[in-house]
Amino acid sequence: MKHILIAEDHAVVRIGTKHLLKSLIPESIISDVDDFDKIVQELQAKSFDLLILDINIPGGNNTKMVEAIRNISPGIRILVFSSYDEQQYGLLYLQAGADGYLSKEAPEEEFKSAVLSVLDNKKYMSQDMQQLNINRLINPKEYLPDPVVTLSPRETDVLNLLKEGLGTAKIAEKLNLQLSTVSTYKARIFEKLGVKNIVELITKLK
Structure with a gap:
């Protein structure tokens, strides 16, 4: 059983x-x-x-x-x-x-x-x-890791809301998180994706 x-x-x-x-x-x-x-x-x-x-x-x-x-x-x-x-x-x-x-x-x-x-x-x-x-094993150069893959599920949630144009406060409210927590996730996203601001982020993801 x-x-x-x-x-x-x-x-x-x-x-x-x-x-x-x-x-x-x-x-x-x-x-x-x-x-x-x-x-x-x-x-x-x-x-x-x-x-x-x-x-x-x-x-x-x-x-x-x-x-x-x-x-x-x-x-x-x-x-x-x-x-x-x-x-x-x-x-x-x-x-x-x-x-x-x-x-x-x-x-x-x-x-x-x-x-x-x-x-x-x-x-x-x-x-x-x-x-x-x-395919990744056979042709590793053709399958370079996408930096987005390194994001945690919650970081991905924050990323998706940033792409929608939401600010930190609105994201915190929508995901029921502390403002400081969202700021931390945002900083990690910028670091992992190698961008410095929202404009660069949106451009990179196009």
């Missing part, structure tokens, strides 16, 4: 994910939570075989979540299930210790394949991502 934890803050996605898991593993026992603090509480209280993790979950939002989860439950299998671009974040989270990365746009059969692969102690990424990584 498999014990599975779904970490997802959107109720409709939780319900759909649970339905797919039940159809795939009928005897499974499935729990769900909607923020990172509750992940920690569940892992401290119970033993799980698999965590299906949305990386844009309140209280988390970066690769440090994987390390924290591993510290509590070293043997748990972690399948990241995210709307974030796989080419931009897939390898990043696998390198951080996740066992698989799956886009929320993936078809039902791919979801099932990913779950079974991860539960079978294998790593999982889509065929497109596998091919991209092979």
Whole structure:
């Protein structure tokens, strides 16, 4: 019997994910939570075989979540299930210790394949991502890393709002962050992308 934890803050996605898991593993026992603090509480209280993790979950939002989860439950299998671009974040989270990365746009059969692969102690990424990584190995000069890939999910959120023309205060309000936190993210974005102001940022991203 498999014990599975779904970490997802959107109720409709939780319900759909649970339905797919039940159809795939009928005897499974499935729990769900909607923020990172509750992940920690569940892992401290119970033993799980698999965590299906949305990386844009309140209280988390970066690769440090994987390390924290591993510290509590070293043997748990972690399948990241995210709307974030796989080419931009897939390898990043696998390198951080996740066992698989799956886009929320993936078809039902791919979801099932990913779950079974991860539960079978294998790593999982889509065929497109596998091919991209092979191409990167064969022709590294043609696949120079995009500096945007180095941004954390939360930094990417801030970047997207900066591109929309929002100021620091509006971004803080929209993302429910401290003003100083947004300023820190903004400074990191500028540093990682090698720009000094918003004009240079927008020009670089065109």
